[in-house]
Amino acid sequence: MTAVSIPQLCVVGHPNKGKSSIVSTLAENDSVRIGVESGTTRHADTFEFIVQGRVMLALTDTPGFQRARQVLAWLQAEAVSPSQRPERVRAFLARPEHRQRFPDECELLDPIMAGAGILYVVDAAQPVTAADEAEMEILRWTGQPRMAVINPMDPEHADPDQAWQRTLNQYFQWVRVFNPLTAALPARQSLLRAVGELTAGWSQPINRLCRQLEQRDRERLQAVSHALGAYWSEQLTLRLPLDKAPEAVVKAEEQLRQQLNAQEQLFFHQLAVDWGHRQAALQQTTPWDLTGAELMQTETWYLWGLRQHELLLVAGSAGAAGGLAVDVGLGGSSLLLGALSGGVLGTAGGWLASRERRPNWLGRLAGGREKRFAGPVRHPNFPLVVMARALTLTQQLWLRPHARRDILALRTSAEAWSRSDQVRLLQWARALQRPYTPGLTTPSRKWTASAQQKLVSWIHDTLNDRLQRAWEEQTDKVWRHDEHKPAD
Template identity: 40%
Template sequence: MTAGPVFAVVGHPNKGKSSVVATLSQNDAIAIALEPGTTRQSQTYPLTVDGEALYTLVDTPGFQRPRKVLEWLEAHSLAASDRAETVAAFVTQYRNEPRFNDECELLTPVIDGAGIIYVVDGSVPYSAENEAEMTILRWTGQPSLALINSIGPDDYSDTWQAALGQFFQVVRRFDAVRAPFDQHLSLLKAFGQLEPLWEQPLERAVRHLRDQRLRRREQTAGLIARALEDMMVWREQRTFTAGGLPVQPDGELAANLRERWYKHQRQREQTLRLTIERLYQHNQIKRQEAELTWHSNHDLFSEKSRRVWGVSRAYLTTAGFGAGALGGVGIDAVTLGTSLGAGALVGGIIGAAGSYFYGDRLTLSALKLGPLREGLQTASFGPVQDSQFGYIILGRAIDHWWHISHRNHAGREPLDLVPTESHWLQHLNRGSRHTIQKCFDKCRKNKELDDNSRQELALAIGSALDAYDEWRLNPA
């Protein structure tokens, strides 16, 4: 594993240093707490892509006695030319003394050559202690950058901007919890401009991170496509000996198979979500949404899920015929969430054979009894008989992906998937819509998708991810 540039993230206690490290290193396991002193020893966190450490962040303790340290430095420095050596001498002398432990911990990576990322809380006023900290850091002579990471509701950013500009080559406002991905890359580019030796490796880091983001989106599309096929074609089965099959198909046997089918679908969706979260290196997410059960508003089959993520009867009926139009009504001419218009009435009647109608409940499946063969008979529930189910799975998966892909690793708030008012299909091109419906129809008819169809479905879902992302970022 090759090593890239090293950055020491420093500042006063409890000002967001660990949050910055977590976001820039894509590591949500880093401890972030409200009380000061959570970080007592320096910890290194490399950002690794394809086995290469593109750069390393050092999470350091906060300054505790900066004015005392500065007094010592000023008393022992003879000229401006020896300031970096004086800082190193201070660390050597007080490395094992408890009262200056934090200062020695945070200065050690800097005197070893690390660049400086100085983090302040823009929601609190500037103070003399901060000036002592910044003076000490300037004495090290290392390339430096300051981040204004506002934690509270008040805003003193303008004052901070003016003060920091006197000590640091670059000053940026950076919300470690909410900053978009492009701001991460912008920081790397800024550091590359401060130190010529870092310019090339940081340019490579920016390229790798952009490529990684594109690969993750492509992998997500494939994961969702595979989950969709699995869930739509899944069937629960039980085999009985001759004479052992219950005589009432709608009784206990049907209920048992149906509940097992529900359980499998819930677990499969949860597996998909966890896989996508791991793909984006989110391993510690807590959830705001209630535990998924088949009797709550959060379940796949609830009225709320159907209302938010489902499509209209008109869309299902017309989409069943593909990209062509019937009676002058094509897929793009049908408004989502509305009933059939007069112009599509004939097409709706004919199309009912290819796409199920639904009212307040999904048409899922029914108990099926196989023929008696060699003294054995099989009862099964599934596959799902309504394409609507696929659209609900897909809508929920796309929305979950969006929240995960835009979640910074400093985020500690529970994941709360709040539905949008706009349906994801409204932002998708007609060709991709047709591909998705065609695959759903095959699954509904229990026809296994071939490799070409799977690839087409993954590409269509990739287009859906792109369209949804564009709309969420630019709703106007």
């Protein structure tokens, strides 16, 4: 095979073994068509993996084998030496009638015989069949560098005696286990480095690709820390105009909730676009009925930050105000807005509710001045809620392989932040929210660029620690075979 500057891989195998999912995850491309029905891929289609504007890898998604045993029978009908087998495969492709009779086999063999390496995909939960062996023998006849990937589509029913491993070792230079629906960067890098060992000339570009991915992640972490810090500050300082209508309070509640939800959706959407998840969607829940008597119970606060008794301790340590939901006004005075001393969550939340009742009137300030603004949400748990959701959302999207097509649902649980971290967040929130300059919707100058940078640095370190733990957990769970297995 002639050395190439850009490694090219043809992903092949039987239908419904996850070939397209592997292409999507390795190429970080969610436009690759994936379906549960057999025959989703009908034609060979090449996807380029571009990093920093440069093509680093080409992956060709192919139809599955349909008549492997008949093709192998044709190849073996004429005795040839091992060195002549690739020419025999080319002779098979040169026959016009084979294009009609074996369209899928021709589609997948064309790019291989044009110089692509082979990534053969199997399902560990299925037994090895004669058709599988015929496919592997055909691929060996091509003479191209080849690697096998065991896709644990159903890990609970994977082959306990590793028959696949022993069989694949006879046909392929490397054998790896790789789940395209869970593989984060370390798992992908491990697979790519094995690809780099398939043939001369691939090691250097693959190593360069892995280094660039690491550099990209460092830059991504820095960028998203700034973006998340700006988003958190915006949520905590959000204020909306309040008109003079009698229904102004109820209207302001709804508008404030919608705006907080919209800003969370915008934050998610921008990350998804920047990271190539253009088809990703964040799960929406039914909005809480803010006019009803039943609202979100305080017992569920722990899901987002602190338990109620802990919240009071941390809030007291931070000097944060308790029992105040939303500021409504000009200057330093405030009036409880809504039936609660909680705050607005985001998409999955609604309001954090206490057992306080909604006042049925809107007061005036001394001197006859009416309140003109609704917001910000001042409940001391609200900063922790917003940060917990944003960090969780960022982590889940970061670790999400591009082969995933399900709606992203936040899996937020009780935070493991130290008491000092919780106090620090609440102190930053207090500095952001108090006081406001009358007539302005931006925070006062007490919140400085230096304070914002400290917030960004905290987010950077916290998110980095969470990602590192997630990668370590995934590495511990991955079924890996790191020994080099030369083909016979």
